[in-house]
Amino acid sequence: MTAAARKAFEEAVALENAGNLDRALVSYLKAQELSPDDTEIAYRTASALLQTGYLDEAQSQLRRIVFAEPDHLNARASLGNCQLLLGDMANARQNFADVLAQAPDNRNALYGLASVLLKEDKxxxxxxxxxxxxxxxxxxxxxxxxxxxxxxxxxxxxxxxxxxxxxxxxxxxxxxxxxxxxxxxxxxxxxxxxxxxxxxxxxxxxxxPLPLDLLSDALAGKGALEDAREAALAALKLSPRSIQTHVRLSSIARKFGDHGAALKHALAAHDLDKSAKEPLNALGAALAALKYSNQARSVLTAMSRGDGLEPAIRELVEGLVVAERKSPEAGPVSSPATSATEEPSSDNPDAAVKIAQEKETKQEIQHQESLEPVTSKKLLATDGDQLPNVLGLRRQDRS
The missing domain is CATH 1.25.40.10 (Tetratricopeptide repeat domain)
Structure with missing residues (x-):
């Protein structure tokens, strides 16, 4: 290491220790330019690149170090961390395992290996x-x-x-x-x-958005649906393409009787990922709540087969959303099918068939909802406390 390189390197270390990583990286790069073959400078520069988010550059430099010095365990563990962040689980796992084979208590490798195995659902x-x-x-x-x-x-x-x-x-x-x-x-x-x-x-x-999503689930669990919806809307604002948040809002809106919003959010979730089952389940539940049992059954059947949403069903849903928006005070749009509460006439066998279909559809919806996570279930509050105020959420007095 030349005198000029050492001066730049020591300056970089001091800046890093002071928490000024961006300026430290500049000094590390200067030191490396002055002494390109120095392994210590190269490793500290790669570490700074990794910490500042320059993952591809860090990976390239760490690979060069490991190739030149295969027993440089810190560089190999850092390479594993870089690959973990880049989603290259196989190579990350291998590098962590190689480090632990030589140093079983290497903390960086232990943490990285556990993280990889969790991501691999192990x-x-x-x-x-x-x-x-x-x-x-x-x-x-x-x-x-x-x-x-x-x-x-x-x-x-x-x-x-x-x-x-x-x-x-x-x-x-x-x-x-x-x-x-x-x-x-x-x-x-x-x-x-x-x-x-x-x-x-x-x-x-x-x-x-994740804390807000969890907050929404907890509020819904206490039966505070207005607050749950407000928290979920705040989460959606932060992550507009979140399928789970749209599904959550659909479920909350359906419990409110806001059928237009229930349909709108379910359809939005489906459009974000047409292969996902949760949006179709939410859409079927919203249609069933509006007494469109045959259409709900069609949605659930398509979901079980892995088919997409039928064009006729989409047209119906979009029309219902518009109708609900224009008539916010109106009750649910009547279904062309016979209500499940009606008794079949002895001289009207078609009505009996429709009632049987409607009951079967309702059972399917209930079964699908039973598979939803507990976070979406409604449970009334068991205490008399007001909920804490956050994000301007309207609180309900349960005293």
Whole structure:
């Protein structure tokens, strides 16, 4: 390393230690230009590129280092992290495994391998490196949250909750722990705690729609549908192409009796991903709520076959949305089919057939809804507290 390169390198290290990573990267690049064959400078430059989001450049540089020095474990682990962020799971997993074969307690590789295995939906395998990390770093929020993620995915909810809480004790504003604990408690219908946690998460990361989606589910679980809809609309504003948020809004609107909105959001979700089943299920439920049982049945049948939405059904839905918008106070549009509550006449066998079809369709809708996550189920509030005010949500007095 030349004197000029060392001066630039030391300046870069000082800037990085001071938290000024962008300026540090400039100095690292200058040092590397002055001393292109220095491995230490190359590695620190690659690390700065990785941390500032220049993933392709970081990967290229880390590959050169690993090729020149195969036993440079820090560079290999960083290369694995870079590949993980780029979605190259196979190569990331291999690099982490290679590092751990030589250094079983390499923390970077343990964390990376657990993360890859979680993304590959292998939580039991992921729990092994995650548990070892907890032994090495028992009070680190990121490590505790990663371990909690593995436990939540293998149905060890109590262990997951304990780990999330320990992470939040170390750092009350740690986002992944707030989200992970919210998701786990939501499955246990502990809605008040979820509301408090998701508000904190949303305040910490106001541009992230996920806390608002979870908040909406918790509010809906308490029966606060207006507030649930407002939270979901706020989430949709942040992520307009979110299929799940459109489906959530369709479900909430249907419970409100706002059939036009229920149809509109379900159709919007379907248009975003015509292969997804959830939007078609929501659309079928919305049509059934309007007593369009035959059309609802057609939608559900098409969904089970993997077919798309029939043009005639789309035309009907679009027309109903317009009709509902023009007549917001009007009740549901009458279906051409006989109401399920009518008794069949003995001399009208067609009516009996229609009633049987309508009942069968209703049963199908109920079955499909039973498969929805618990987060969309409605459960009335069990306490007398007002919900906390957040994002201007209108609160309902339950006293």
């Amino acid at each position: 939580p039991e395998e992921a729990s092994v490196p995650a548990r070892r990390l907890v032994e090495l770093l028992p009070d680190t929020p990121a490590v505790l949250s990663l371990f909690a993620d593995t436990q939540a995915r293998v149905d060890q909810k109590a262990a997951a909750i304990a780990a999330y809480r320990k992470a939040l004790k170390a750092d009350p504003d740690y986002g992944p722990a707030l989200i992970g604990l919210s998701q786990t408690l939501l499955l246990r219908k502990r809605f008040d705690e979820v509301i408090e946690l998701t508000i904190r998460a949303s305040e910490r990361a106001p541009a992230d």
